[in-house]
Amino acid sequence: MKTNVGGLDKTLRLIVGIVLIALAATGVIGVWGWIGVVPLLTGLFNTCPAYSLLGISTCKPKA
Numbered sequence: 001m002k003t004n005v006g007g008l009d010k011t012l013r014l015i016v017g018i019v020l021i022a023l024a025a026t027g028v029i030g031v032w033g034w035i036g037v038v039p040l041l042t043g044l045f046n047t048c049p050a051y052s053l054l055g056i057s058t059c060k061p062k063a
Contacts (some may be wrong), residue, residue, distance in 0.1 A: 001047040006059035044045030
């Protein structure tokens with residue numbers, strides 16, 4: 001898949017994913033917190049299927 005997640009977007013996805021998973025694992029929030037796996041994986045793999053469908057990319061344009 002083509003890379004379409006970059007920079008600040010990637011950082012925010014990783015942080016949100018880790019925080020949601022941690023909150024779910026400690027029982028602070030319910031089971032729905034495990035949805036944090038989605039932003040975590042999209043941040044790690046630098047690709048977002050929804051961005052691909054919508055034609056969005058937050059990567060810097062290649063010079």
